[in-house]
Amino acid sequence: MMDEVRKPRLTEVVAMKALLDEASAAGQVLPRQLPELYENVRDFHVYADDSGVGGLVALHIDMVDLAEVRSLVVRPDLRGRGIGQRLVEAVLAEASDLHIARVYAFTRMPAFFNTLGFAVVDRAELPYKVYKDCQRCPLYPNCDEIAVARWLDAPKTAEGMEVPT
Numbered sequence: 001m002m003d004e005v006r007k008p009r010l011t012e013v014v015a016m017k018a019l020l021d022e023a024s025a026a027g028q029v030l031p032r033q034l035p036e037l038y039e040n041v042r043d044f045h046v047y048a049d050d051s052g053v054g055g056l057v058a059l060h061i062d063m064v065d066l067a068e069v070r071s072l073v074v075r076p077d078l079r080g081r082g083i084g085q086r087l088v089e090a091v092l093a094e095a096s097d098l099h100i101a102r103v104y105a106f107t108r109m110p111a112f113f114n115t116l117g118f119a120v121v122d123r124a125e126l127p128y129k130v131y132k133d134c135q136r137c138p139l140y141p142n143c144d145e146i147a148v149a150r151w152l153d154a155p156k157t158a159e160g161m162e163v164p165t
Ligand SMILES: CC(C)(COP(=O)(O)OP(=O)(O)OC[C@H]1O[C@@H](n2cnc3c(N)ncnc32)[C@H](O)[C@@H]1OP(=O)(O)O)[C@@H](O)C(=O)NCCC(=O)NCCS
Pocket: 023, 028, 029, 072, 073, 074, 075, 078, 079, 080, 081, 082, 083, 084, 085, 086, 105, 106, 107, 108, 109, 111, 112, 113, 115
């Protein structure tokens, strides 16, 4: 069976949205609209096999030294086979290529991220900018997600440095 983790094809965006819709209906990820997915399609990696798109993940850049791992979903029948791990590893490789110093995620599965080198952090340690999505989250303000983060082997910028706006 052919299977791979790679950048998505534009013809796969509708299938990506279907996976996100199912997971967001279960409260596991934030919902994403189709235009938003096309605009941000270069954030994504997909897992694809003979049955099509079976998983996805996004790396969303926040600022000069920080990016978020988000929209991580593996199709329910494919879970527990290491696909989620492969997706996050692809994101980490991409972040490394981009010289991003640190990646983070908000999750209810810190154990999954622990196996990938992420540590639980106090969310107050992350810049305010990372909460921009919270206002449209159905859980706001009673969020039960845990912040996890991991440093990468990339040049570090000064603490708290931001690109001027
Ligand atoms: C989270 C998710 C992507 C994991 O995908 P997956 O393909 O099942 O994960 P993997 O098989 O790669 O698991 C990797 C490791 O994490 C562990 N793991 C997987 N799910 C876990 C969980 N819910 N809690 C703790 N550990 C977990 C596995 O045991 C494995 O560790 P091991 O290699 O030591 O055995 C998948 O469960 C999913 O799509 N969930 C619904 C969407 C969601 O919650 N996404 C948001 C996450 S921030």
